[in-house]
Amino acid sequence: MTAALLGGALIGLGAAVFWFGAARVAELKPICERLVRDNGLADAEAFVYIAVTRGAAPRTHHFSPPGTPPTVYASVTKFVPPRELRTKGAHAITFEDMRWSRCDLKTVNLLGNVLARQAAVEANAFEAILVRDGIVTEGAATTVFAVVNGVLRTHPLGHAILPSVTRAVVLDCIAQLKLPVREQAVTEGELRAAQEVFVCGTVTDIMPIVSLDKFSIAGGKPGPITGRLREALETRVYAAAPSLR
Numbered sequence: 001m002t003a004a005l006l007g008g009a010l011i012g013l014g015a016a017v018f019w020f021g022a023a024r025v026a027e028l029k030p031i032c033e034r035l036v037r038d039n040g041l042a043d044a045e046a047f048v049y050i051a052v053t054r055g056a057a058p059r060t061h062h063f064s065p066p067g068t069p070p071t072v073y074a075s076v077t078k079f080v081p082p083r084e085l086r087t088k089g090a091h092a093i094t095f096e097d098m099r100w101s102r103c104d105l106k107t108v109n110l111l112g113n114v115l116a117r118q119a120a121v122e123a124n125a126f127e128a129i130l131v132r133d134g135i136v137t138e139g140a141a142t143t144v145f146a147v148v149n150g151v152l153r154t155h156p157l158g159h160a161i162l163p164s165v166t167r168a169v170v171l172d173c174i175a176q177l178k179l180p181v182r183e184q185a186v187t188e189g190e191l192r193a194a195q196e197v198f199v200c201g202t203v204t205d206i207m208p209i210v211s212l213d214k215f216s217i218a219g220g221k222p223g224p225i226t227g228r229l230r231e232a233l234e235t236r237v238y239a240a241a242p243s244l245r
Contacts, residue, residue, distance in 0.1 A: 028074065035076040045244055047079040047203055051108075079203060086230065089210030089222045090126035092199070094188065095119050097130035097137050097160075104159050116140035126207060127199050129191070132160070136186045142199035142207070143167040147225055148190050152181040166200045173232040179225060196223030198230075205237065206230040 032048050039046070051073045057064035099112035116128035117140040128140040138144050138161045145154045152174060155161050174181045191197065197209040197217050206229055208222035222230075238245040 024072075028072070032074055032076070035074060039076050039078075041076060041078055045079040045081065046076050048074065048076050050074045081203075081205070082207075085126070086205070086207055087222070089208035089220070091124065091211045091214070092127045092129050092139075092197075092209045093120055093123045093125045093213055094131050094191075095128040095140070097132035099130075102159055103137070103161055104157070104163055106162065113140045127209070129199070129209075129212070131188050134188050136188060136191050137161055138164075139199045139201070142201040142204050143170070144186070144191075145170070145198050145200065146186045146191055146194040147196035147223065148186060148194055150180065150195070152179055152225065153184050153186050153190075154181075155185045156183040164201065166202055166204070169236065170200050170206065170229060170233060173229055173236070177228060177232060179228075192217075194218070196226050198222075198226045200233075206233050 028050060032050070035048065036042055036046050053071045053073075054064040055068040055070045057068050095116040097112070098115070100109065116130060120126065120128040120140065127142055129144055130137045130140065135155075136144055136146070137155055143154060143161070143164045143166065145152055147153075154167070154171075157163050171181065171183075186194070192212060192215065195218050197212065198206050199209060200206045206226065208226045208230075210217055210220045210222060234245065
């Protein structure tokens with residue numbers, strides 16, 4: 001199991017919670033910086049991936065024995081932001097949310113997400129927006145926002161969605177811009193009739209969705225609210241490296 005790294009603790013399911021330690025977290029920074037340098041990406045944009053598991057142990061259906069050293073894996077790849085697509089807007093499809101009932105846990109149990117994203121690829125779409133019992137939960141690898149009657153809406157935190165870091169930053173940008181927002185689930189019908197739709201995530205940043213299942217959203221162009229939020233988020237992201245923007 002992998003999980004979200006929060007203040008040195010690995011947050012998992014019930015008894016699956018285990019402590020990675022703030023000191024071990026601090027050790028990751030120079031390791032990741034070295035990976036970036038060794039791959040010639042010190043002056044470019046890069047995607048750093050870190051996975052932490054319970055460690056190597058005999059195969060069982062229960063947790064590793066106490067004291068098993070965790071396994072840490074890190075890699076880095078070059079990242080080229082899809083700036084043109086972010087400007088024009090992307091196509092998305094809807095897809096049945098067939099995942100398990102603890103989607104708030106960051107694990108490698110991603111089969112449902114993979115099947116949804118594969119369906120999107122086959123439809124020449126950027127993302128698959130997941131729908132469960134008529135309610136929009138999130139994207140296969142993103143958080144979904146919609147402007148409904150002038151108000152930004154997104155699914156509230158809970159077991160149905162991942163507590164995305166980018167989601168939290170976008171909500172902070174919304175507060176700074178004093179835009180109306182409600183953490184309230186959007187129905188599939190509301191999504192199709194929305195004034196604006198966008199998805200956000202770690203490497204997605206903010207991506208406008210201008211068509212859904214090949215039907216246009218708001219005239220097929222990114223909306224003004226999405227544009228303001230994209231500018232606000234990019235200002236934060238590139239504050240430390242403005243030359244890359």
